[in-house]
Amino acid sequence: MLSAFLNGHCHGHTSSGRYRYIRIFLALVLLGMGTEVLAHAVAQGDKGYIQEITGVNLIAFMYLGAKHMVTGYDHLLFLLGIVFFLYRMQHIAIYVSLFALGHSTTMLLGVYFNIGINSYIIDAIIGLSVVYKALDNLGAYQRWFGFQPNTKAATLIFGFFHGFGLSSKIIEYNISPDGLVPNLLAFNVGVEVGQLIALAMILIVMSFWRKTDGFFRHAYTANVAMMSAGFLLIGYQLTGYFTA
Template structure:
């Protein structure tokens, strides 16, 4: 193995071991703050990348597997292209994807790289490069999900998304440089960590554990469809009532009627006469919006 390979193997084993020992809160990493300036979003992207252990482990696995600086540069460029495309497109187009499912796929990307490493370097790199690009697209969806959690102004979305992406690339370059420098130090003190197969095995373990933790702690959220955020339904409109309800009924049998149930119009007319307020919800509005408590009344 080359000297660069020894360094990456050392850092990969150390990072993956740290991930396996991390507490549950470390598995989910948000952007962590916001900014009113475009320059601030560069810093948010850089900080998010440096804290993104799953993203960095995937990059480290690619570097270790490539074995050559030139090949590694090509693969990392494909990965950067993939996550840049989906980060920009998904954020600007306001796509809402299941964040837990994306995080699980990202964790499984570590398993993929580790398994390929354990079975030996590919004889042809075309299919592996395509896989790296594909996982880059998925990683970009994860980055977009985190960025949208921050909240972006509608009048300056594109500059901030581009700034965030620039920050992500800066963070990635800093992390790669750090991997080589840290590897130089650690390989002299912990030579056994230079074993590439050990690094690949620990990478597989880290991905499996991360995916399992996400599935167990999500409460089934990974399989739930993404709910449209409340703001997507538009602003509320206050106006004089033009609808009429026939009178003659008494109080309805319950306070809330499901969309498929028949509404007792005469009872509603009675309630309006008593001064009660009637709220009609759109059928598309979810019963329990994301982040809102369940309504029991």
């Protein structure tokens, strides 16, 4: 698969075409960043709602969890990277489950035990996860270092960081302790529902794209663009950290 990917990149694909796709991709990322400054920020209306309500509100928190996932561009970029070269559903299920396990564990434990991490730092690490996965898809580690990192372990570990990104933001909003555990569980269920919805949309698009003759040529460009978006997220968050 990787050799076909690299060969497709080397033949019949001009640099101007590659840069055009990268510019389009980064423009979309910038648009998303313009509407929500921090990757894990909660919309103002949702923030007020979270701070005001008390007691068990399962449906509301499920909705908020699903909304966070389907609008979280950092999650979606990493999820795209995970499934980019996965064709069999059993392999997709394994990797997505590992990501969900990591994300759910640190989100729930982080809020319950009040483990807060600086939002800029954790979001920069999440940007790094996007860079890591894009480089992995490009076969960079084998070419540069002569070995392939454990992709399952990396998916789980970065899933932990994605979960801490959300828990750190939720802690800042001082959710009422009344009904905290069931509300967090409902939120997590919503996150997983949102992840399934996002995954379904990604796989539908990927299934059509993979049937085209230019998939392997454009796959290189897409992963370079994804890596560039990850570096952009890292730079943005570190700039915020040093200037805040």
